Amino acid sequence: MALVKYNNNSISAVTSASSIPSGALTHIKTLTASSSATLSFVHGSSDVVLDNTYPIYKFEFINIHPASNDADFQFNMSTDSGSNYNVTKTTTIFNAYHYENDSGANVVYDTGSDLAQSTSDQIIAGNQGVGNDNDQSVSGSLMLFNPSSTTFVKHFMTSTNAYHHADITVNGFVAGYGNTTSAIDGVIFQFNTGNIDAGTIKLYGIKDS
Numbered sequence: 001m002a003l004v005k006y007n008n009n010s011i012s013a014v015t016s017a018s019s020i021p022s023g024a025l026t027h028i029k030t031l032t033a034s035s036s037a038t039l040s041f042v043h044g045s046s047d048v049v050l051d052n053t054y055p056i057y058k059f060e061f062i063n064i065h066p067a068s069n070d071a072d073f074q075f076n077m078s079t080d081s082g083s084n085y086n087v088t089k090t091t092t093i094f095n096a097y098h099y100e101n102d103s104g105a106n107v108v109y110d111t112g113s114d115l116a117q118s119t120s121d122q123i124i125a126g127n128q129g130v131g132n133d134n135d136q137s138v139s140g141s142l143m144l145f146n147p148s149s150t151t152f153v154k155h156f157m158t159s160t161n162a163y164h165h166a167d168i169t170v171n172g173f174v175a176g177y178g179n180t181t182s183a184i185d186g187v188i189f190q191f192n193t194g195n196i197d198a199g200t201i202k203l204y205g206i207k208d209s
Helices: 008-012
Strands: 025-036 039-042 056-066 073-078 089-099 105-109 138-145 154-164 168-178 186-191 196-206
Touching: 025 039, 025 056, 039 196, 056 073, 056 186, 073 138, 073 154, 186 196
Parallel strands: none
Antiparallel strands: 025 196, 039 186, 056 138, 056 196, 073 186, 089 105, 089 168, 138 154, 154 168
C-alpha cells in the first residue's frame, strides 16, 4: 500500500469536509464551582442539552474539592426540569482502596452506599469521605444512557478516584438505573455536607456511531 502524503496545496483543494468525522464526543456545558451548594445541569437552561440529541451523556468531574472534611460526593436526577431531584434508583457499588502509608489495601462491596428503590441521592465517590485539605479532591466521570427514553429505565455508571480524609486513595465504581420511564431532563451534583468549594464538571454528548 502506497503512503499518501498531504501538503498545503492538496488540503487547500478540498471543497467539502462531509467525509471528515467531526468526533463522537461533543462538549455541551462546563460548570465551575466556587463555594457552590450544588452544580446542576437542566435541559434547556443555560445552553444545556439533555434530550434525544445524544444517546449517551458523559459528565466529567475534575478536582471537586469539598468545603467540609469527610464529605461524600453524590448525584440525583430530575424528570421535571429540576423542580425535584428524586428519581427512584437501584444501584450497586464497590471500592478499591490503598492507604498512603501502605498499611492496608482491599477491594470491597459497599453495602452502606447502594440503594434499593430509593429516591435518595446516590453517593458516587464510594462513601469515601473526601478530605478538604488543600490538596484533596475527587475526580471521575458519570455515563448516563438514553435519558430521553420514555420506554426504558435510565442506566448509569460512574468511576471515581477520591483522596480520602484519612490519606487513602479510593477508586469507586457505581452502577444502577433510575427506575422511571419518564425522560430525565436534569442532573444535580453536591456533597452530603457543606458546599463544593472548587472544581469543574463538564457535560458531553456522545453521538451515534
